[in-house]
Amino acid sequence: MAAIETVSGADAALRRRMGVAAAGLVLGFCLLPLALLPVLTGIPMASPVALLADPYLRGVVGFTLWQAFLSTLLAVALGVPLALALDRLRFPGRGLLLRLFFLPQALPVLVGALGIVTVFGRNGVVAEALVLAGLPHPSIYGLPGILVAHVFFNMPLVARLVLGGLSGVPAESWKLAGQMSLSRWATFRIVELPVLRRTLGPAAGLVFMLCATSFTLVLVLGGGPGATTLEVAIYQSLRYDFDPARAVALSVLQVGLVALILLPSLGWGSADDAGFGLARASRRFDRPSRAGRLFDIGLTACAVAFLLAPLLAILWSGLRADLGRIVLDPAFQDAAVRSLSIALLASALGLFLSTGLALAASATRGGGRLFLALSGSLVLVVPPIVVGAGWFLTLRAFGDVARFAPAIVVAGNAILVVPYATRILSPELAAVSRRHGRLARGLGLSGFARLRHVEWPALRRPLALAGAFGMAVSLGDLGVVALFGNSDLVTLPYLLLQRMGSYRSTDAEGIALLLALLCLGLILLAERGLGGRRTPI
Structure with a gap:
């Protein structure tokens, strides 16, 4: 108003x-x-409903929704505690760290996928560490690779959106929480939880749609017919099979499925509650326990390592290439x-x-x-x-x-x-x-x-x-x-x-x-x- x-x-x-x-x-x-x-x-329009009679396409639709659901669940489950930890912590370089969380959205998806394969692939650092520990190494291709890649790109997005909402909490609320010596749980329930109720709906809806419409990551990491989404099926229908009617019907089916998800999510909150940029630091007056602070530091360190590993892998492997010859x-x-x-x-x-x-x-x-x-x-x-x-x-x-x-x-x-x-x-x-x-x-x-x-x-x-x-x-x-x-x-x-x-x-x-x-x-x-x-x- x-x-x-x-x-x-x-x-x-x-x-x-x-x-x-x-x-x-x-x-x-x-x-x-x-x-x-x-x-x-x-071009005769094939019925999207008729297409669903094909067991393979039913599997494609099911995998599209299943991988998007799991990716969203993981991104939210990891991104929310990370945002809460970053909002509680104060340390030199915090602004630089928040900029690191902005990088996955600016990084080309294909480049990020290559970095993830370099770290988690058969010849990657993680595979070598598991072999040394005597443990089997799951393939990065298929559902595991898609989930890892989606978490890499979307966990920082969830954390930033939640941080944007937390930065809007009035300073008086933090002062009152400090004066009343509220515990960590009480502060979460009274101050932080209302922010999560406003921001999590739009954030989860956005991440689900990004994962449901993911094309490049699935194209590179899908690993075969058992890990194919609707977008990849559309691409295959035009590039390999050249079946226009099938491609159009799949496109209509894709639009319908995503629209069913988008429309309810619009009522979950306001996009204005959480901006897309860097959140300002809240001035908090609560006194976290030693155990709570160590948990926040450990969680932040793990998230930073997870995000830095593919970036450093891209840097290391890229520097080994003949960049001069490539540029010329x-x-x-x-x-x-x-x-x-x-x-x-x-x-x-x-x-x-x-x-x-x-x-x-x-x-x-x-x-x-x-x-x-x-x-x-x-x-x-x-x-x-x-x-x-x-x-x-x-x-x-x-x-x-x-x-x-x-x-x-x-x-x-x-x-x-x-x-x-x-x-x-x-x-x-x-x-x-x-x-x-x-x-x-x-x-x-x-x-x-x-x-x-x-x-x-x-x-x-x-x-x-x-x-x-x-x-x-x-x-x-x-x-x-x-x-x-x-x-x-x-x-x-x-x-x-x-x-x-x-x-x-x-x-x-x-x-x-x-x-x-x-x-x-x-x-x-x-x-x-x-x-x-x-x-x-």
């Missing part, structure tokens, strides 16, 4: 129109090809230039759409706000591989698909940026509206003047972070380019996948390191240089 009262009628109407336009572009790009397919191509390779140079061009365009377009949705959400409530939230999260319901399959089949009616490939890859990556960018921008817009909205309205600031003097100073750093994060996500994406990639459209992840497929593992490790450094460098540049300092109104 506060956001509505602090935005003038004219500004609110303009922002709503911007949001409707942005939502229309997102909805059109994601849903239009699936709607046009029967008309343009004449024309194939690498062409892929790098193409990837950076696509990432720059996709990030700019994604920021444009996200800013429109975030500004509209700050001036909307009720059903309109729910519509904007659904539009911003649509790529979680209609994942890139489904969107790419729809456009791949639709554009075949107009000739050679390769002609349209660059534009579709840019647009697909831009849509991929939107959920993350809106989660970075929306809390900042809500906060600046609460702080300065009434004053701006009293001073008669509206239109461009309000954006310049009120929103822009607060959004400079979040926009820089969202833009760099969007470029990193686009640089590492394999979803759309996996379908549209060809000899004339090779990005760095596609080149990395080719090197892995041709068993040129040394080159693959070098490319993985260079791609990881490029993505992480973008994030550091945004945090240190591009964001500037916030200036009050």
Whole structure:
């Protein structure tokens, strides 16, 4: 309600129109090809229900949901205690540690998968340690590898979202808990548990959708038909079997399943309760016991070791490659230039759409706000591989698909940026509206003047972070380019996948390191240089 009262009628109407336009572009790009397919191509639509009569496809659907459930359960079960431990602990370098927890989301999925294989694979450090201990080593491929990879990427996400909620606890609550000398359990029950009730629903829903729509990790670590998800089945239907009707029906089935999960999760909490950035440290006055502090330190150390191991493995194996030869390779140079061009365009377009949705959400409530939230999260319901399959089949009616490939890859990556960018921008817009909205309205600031003097100073750093994060996500994406990639459209992840497929593992490790450094460098540049300092109104 506060956001509505602090935005003038004219500004609110303009922002709503911007949001409707942005939502229309997102909805059109994601849903239009699936709607046009029967008309343009004449492809008969196979019934998703009929497909479920196939025992293999029933197994694919069951495995998709089962691995997503287990991944979410593990990520939440490990991420929540980790967030509570980090909120209790105070030590030099805490901010750097929280930035480490941001890295898995900025790291290309294919690079992270390669690092996990290096650590937990047959020749990895974990395997050697188990052999020395006389214990059997389970295969990293199949369900175990998928679970390990999903925990690596999503446990830090859960921890950060919960930390964001804990950072919003009023200082008076911590003071009162300290004055009353509440025990660890009492502090958890009275102060921390209400935050978990607000944040865990959206966090678990987000992680479940990310795991249910996971493509690259399952493609690399799936290990065969027994560990295949719907997205990989869609990719196989087009790339190997070329069965368009089956691919479309699987796409509809995938969208329906994920939508059934997304819609209930929207009522579990607000995304504003937990921002996507780094949480500020709460000033706590409780006195943890020695045993409790040792538990928190041990848990944090284990989590840091788990996250650092694949990152260090990528660094170590990449440095052993001939990086000079790889950088001078024309194939690498062409892929790098193409990837950076696509990432720059996709990030700019994604920021444009996200800013429109975030500004509209700050001036909307009720059903309109729910519509904007659904539009911003649509790529979680209609994942890139489904969107790419729809456009791949639709554009075949107009000739050679390769002609349209660059534009579709840019647009697909831009849509991929939107959920993350809106989660970075929306809390900042809500906060600046609460702080300065009434004053701006009293001073008669509206239109461009309000954006310049009120929103822009607060959004400079979040926009820089969202833009760099969007470029990193686009640089590492394999979803759309996996379908549209060809000899004339090779990005760095596609080149990395080719090197892995041709068993040129040394080159693959070098490319993985260079791609990881490029993505992480973008994030550091945004945090240190591009964001500037916030200036009050």
